[in-house]
Amino acid sequence: MADLSKRERMAMERTPTPMRDPQERSASFDEVNLGYTSALAVLEASRCLNCKRPVCVEGCPVGVRIDEFVALVADGKFAEAASVVNVDNPIPAVCGRVCPQEAQCEGACVLNKKGRPIAIGHLERFVADRELERAEHQRVPRREPTGRSVAVVGSGPAGLACAGDLIRMGHEVTVFEALHELGGVLTYGIPAFRLPKPVVEAEIGHLEDLGVRFERDVLVGVSPTVEDLRHGEGFNAVFVGTGAGLPRFPGIEGEGLIGVYSANEFLTRINLMHANEPEARTPVYDLDGRSVVVIGGGNTALDAARAALRLGSAGVTLLYRRSRAEMPARTEEVVHAHEEGVNFRYLVAPLRFNGNDGWLDGVTIQQMALGPPDDQGRARPVPVEGATEDVACEVAIVAIGNRPNPILTKATPDIDTSSWGTIEIDAASGSTSIPGVFAGGDVATGGATVILALAAGRRAAASIDEWLQQGSPETADIGHCTSV
Ligand code: FAD
Ligand code: SF4
Numbered sequence: 001m002a003d004l005s006k007r008e009r010m011a012m013e014r015t016p017t018p019m020r021d022p023q024e025r026s027a028s029f030d031e032v033n034l035g036y037t038s039a040l041a042v043l044e045a046s047r048c049l050n051c052k053r054p055v056c057v058e059g060c061p062v063g064v065r066i067d068e069f070v071a072l073v074a075d076g077k078f079a080e081a082a083s084v085v086n087v088d089n090p091i092p093a094v095c096g097r098v099c100p101q102e103a104q105c106e107g108a109c110v111l112n113k114k115g116r117p118i119a120i121g122h123l124e125r126f127v128a129d130r131e132l133e134r135a136e137h138q139r140v141p142r143r144e145p146t147g148r149s150v151a152v153v154g155s156g157p158a159g160l161a162c163a164g165d166l167i168r169m170g171h172e173v174t175v176f177e178a179l180h181e182l183g184g185v186l187t188y189g190i191p192a193f194r195l196p197k198p199v200v201e202a203e204i205g206h207l208e209d210l211g212v213r214f215e216r217d218v219l220v221g222v223s224p225t226v227e228d229l230r231h232g233e234g235f236n237a238v239f240v241g242t243g244a245g246l247p248r249f250p251g252i253e254g255e256g257l258i259g260v261y262s263a264n265e266f267l268t269r270i271n272l273m274h275a276n277e278p279e280a281r282t283p284v285y286d287l288d289g290r291s292v293v294v295i296g297g298g299n300t301a302l303d304a305a306r307a308a309l310r311l312g313s314a315g316v317t318l319l320y321r322r323s324r325a326e327m328p329a330r331t332e333e334v335v336h337a338h339e340e341g342v343n344f345r346y347l348v349a350p351l352r353f354n355g356n357d358g359w360l361d362g363v364t365i366q367q368m369a370l371g372p373p374d375d376q377g378r379a380r381p382v383p384v385e386g387a388t389e390d391v392a393c394e395v396a397i398v399a400i401g402n403r404p405n406p407i408l409t410k411a412t413p414d415i416d417t418s419s420w421g422t423i424e425i426d427a428a429s430g431s432t433s434i435p436g437v438f439a440g441g442d443v444a445t446g447g448a449t450v451i452l453a454l455a456a457g458r459r460a461a462a463s464i465d466e467w468l469q470q471g472s473p474e475t476a477d478i479g480h481c482t483s484v
Contacts, residue, residue: 004046006049009046009047009048009049010047010049010111010114012046012047012116013116014044014047014116014117014118014119015036015040015043015044015047015119017033017034017035017036017040017119017122018033018034018035018037018040019032019033019034019336020032020034022336022339022340022341025193025340026306026309026310026340026341027310027312028193028310029191029192029193029276029307029310030192030193031192031193031194031195031196032193032194032336033097033122033194033332035122035125035126035129036122036123036125036126038076038078038130041073041078041122041123041126041127042073042074042076044118044119044122044123045070045071045073045074045118045123046074047111047116047118048067048070048071048074048118049110049111050067050071051067051110054066054067055108055109055110056105056106056108056109056117056118056120057105058108059104059105059106059107059108059109060088060104060105060451061104061451061452061454061455062088062089062451062454062455062458063088064084064085064088064089064092064105064124065084065087065088066105066120068084069081069082069084069085069123069124069127070118070120070123072084073123073126073127078126078127078130079130079131079134081127082127082128082130082131085124085127085128089124089454090160090161090164090165090203090206090207090454091157091160091161091203091450091454092124092125092127092128093125093128093129093131093132093199093202093203094157094186094195094199094200094203094450095121095124095450095451095454096121096122096123096124096125096126096128096129097121097125097194097195097199098186098190098194098195098299098330098450099121099449099450099451100330100449101120101121102117102330102331104451105120105121106118106119106120106121129199132199132202141168142167142168142170142210142211143168143169143170144170145170145171145172146169146170146171146468147172148171148172148236148237148468149171149172149173149174149234149235149236150163150166150171150172150173150174150235150236150237150238150239150464150468151174151176151229151230151233151235151237151238151239152166152173152174152175152176152238152239152241153175153176153220153226153229153238153239153240153241153242153408154175154176154177154178154184154240154241154242154243154441154443155175155177155182155183155184155204155214156183156184156185156186156241156243156441156442156453157184157185157186157441157450157451157453157454157457158184158239158241158243158440158441158442158443158453158454158456158457158460159175159177159184159239159241159441159457160175160183160184160203160204160207160454160457161453161454161455161456161457161458161461162239162241162438162440162457162458162460162461162464163175163207163212163457164206164207164210164212164461165457165458165461165462165465166461166464166465167207167210167211167212168210169461169465171236171464171465171468172211172213173211173212173213174212174213174214174215174235175212175213175214175215176215176218176220176229177214177215177216177217177218178217178218178219178220178242179216179217179272180216180217181216181272182200182204182214182216183197183200183201183204184241184243185243185450186200186450187200187271187272188267188268188271188272189264189267189268189271189300189303190271190299190303191267191270191271191303191306191307192271193306193307193310194303194333197271219407220240220242220408221407221408221409221410221411221412222407222411225411225412226238226240226408226411226412226415226434226437227412230436230437236436236468237436237437237438237464237467237468238436238437238438239430239438239439239440239457239460239461239464240408240423240432240437240438240439240440240443241439241440241441241443241453241456241457242404242405242408242443243404243405243441243442243443243453244402244403244404244405244422244442244443244446244447245264245402245404245405246402246403246404246405246406246421247262247263247264247265247398247401247402248398248400248401248402248403249262249398249400250295250349250350250398250400252350252351252352252353253352253353254352254353254354254355254360254363255353255398257353257355257358257359257360258285258355258358258359258360259285259359259360259393259394259395259396260353260360260395260396260398261284261285261395261396261397261398262397262398262399263294263296263300263301263303263304263397263398263399264300264402266284266304266307266308266397267300267303267304267307269282269284270284270307270311276307276310276311284311285394285395287308287311287312287313287395288311288312288313289312289313289314290313290314290394290395291313291314291315291316291317291392291393291394291395292305292308292313292315292316292317292393292394292395292396292397293316293317293318293319293363293391293393293395293396293397294308294316294317294318294319294396294397294399295318295319295349295350295396295397295398295399295400296318296319296320296398296399296400296401297318297320297321297322297326297327297328297329298327298328298329298399298401298447299328299329299330299333300399300402300447301318301320301329301397301399302318302329302330302333302334302337302342303333304397304399305318305337305342305397306333306336306337306340306342308395308397309340309341309342313395315341315343316341316342316343317342317343317344317345317391317393318337318342318343318344318345319345319348319349319350319363319365319391320344320345320346320347320348321347321348321349321368321381322346322347322368322370322378322379322381323346323347323370323379324344324346326370326378326379345365347367347368347369347370347381348365348366348367348368348389349365349366349368349381349383350363350364350365350366350396351363351364351365351366351388352364353396354390359394360393360394360395360396361392361393361394362390362391362392362393363390363391363393363396364388364389364390364391365388365389365390365391366383366384366387366388367383367384367387367388367389368381368382368383368384369381369382369383369384370382401446401447402442402446402447403420403421403422403446404421404422404423404442404443404446406421409421409423412434412437414433414434415432415433415434415437415439416432416433420446422443422444422445422446423439423443423444424444425438425439425440425444428459428463429459429460429463430444430456430459430460430463430464431463431467436467438460438463438464439460440453440456440457440459440460441453441456441457444456
């Protein structure tokens, strides 16, 4: 493969990954994408042109040296490829599976002009999975202990990335997580058919091996507060990565009817409380033979729709108020949802939920058309007057976005927040209005992506390191305990 000419490389088709059969998988929570074998990974990597200016790297929010790791895969040097990836990405087995590559590295790849970008995500997943299978992580060296300690609030990608960098910088790190399981949305949001939980557990396990301490079931803002962590418990700095877990609703009639869920609740019940299993103590409404509508067009909506299919619903229809072109969900998820039988209806928005004796039995929808662009440049949906329709359904799952939960910020009056409830930060450093308190990820941006949360966590770790090295009076000689 190594001696292929540029012309030959450019003529090669993109190598597909093996997938579970759509019919079989739509009744199972097993992972859909089975990943490359070694031979397929080498074949795909050998298409790379090793560009002098690797624009794929510019498309990666954390700057993974894609050209280098892909060249190593092409040479069969998989462990070396993993060590290149690990320098910039602490959770590559996750990102290889869930990043919106088409809008990032693969979107930037020169071969994208021909519609055949290198399958960078699949290759990243391949090298990371191989390391997990071999139970050998290519470690980044750890600095000498500094005696400084940092509290990280939230164990999602932002918190994990921040904790991973800080522990390698020689600081003591304790992560406080409100839930009984770690991983944030990676654990309670994204279903196992896209992101198997052992993958997330293994990535967290590496951080534990490095010395990061995890305290579960600690809701910061109730007990302890951020102030307690800084001054009572004596942590020298605090990073807040509490995400955006508060679901938004459209504010229409009938939202209180039985059968109307937020996607957060629906997916959390499945992922965290195993509602899909027969003996579940916190089940979801029995979907067997019932018709479901899902409202939204992002990854969360797609996950909810595909999960509802797997729970035996008679049919799932996704209602999205813009057209396919504006849909924010990852392309692969949209393709998979189509293959599995989810119906898509574009340019429609819910007007009201209809009920009978307190139970949902339908939704009235409004036809929309695309109007002028909004402040993000996306065509704004506008109602088509008089064009409404009643759609029968027994379950409606709302996935139209999230805001940060206000528990922590309400208990931290000195922290500046926006009108959306997000924490105001300096984008370059992650610093907040409180000295020594940093933040990043969805809690600062609103619902975004895993890789952006990860990048924010890493930026904040670098700033915290700098802050700790300055040795301000506040950070000096304060002991701490972790039992809160
Ligand atoms: P989170 O992952 O939300 O983690 C925050 C953590 O903080 C949680 O564990 C929470 O329990 C904890 N916490 C909250 N408050 C407190 C408190 N007061 N005290 C202690 N702990 C607290 N992005 C992608 O890139 N690709 C995808 O395919 C994708 N799919 C998604 C599917 C779903 C269903 C959802 C909901 C989101 C998806 N996203 C996806 C978005 C992505 O998961 C988030 O942008 C990312 O997880 C944000 O990371 P975070 O660390 O900021 O927050
Ligand atoms: Fe390879 Fe595409 Fe990156 Fe060029 S832009 S180095 S072809 S992955």
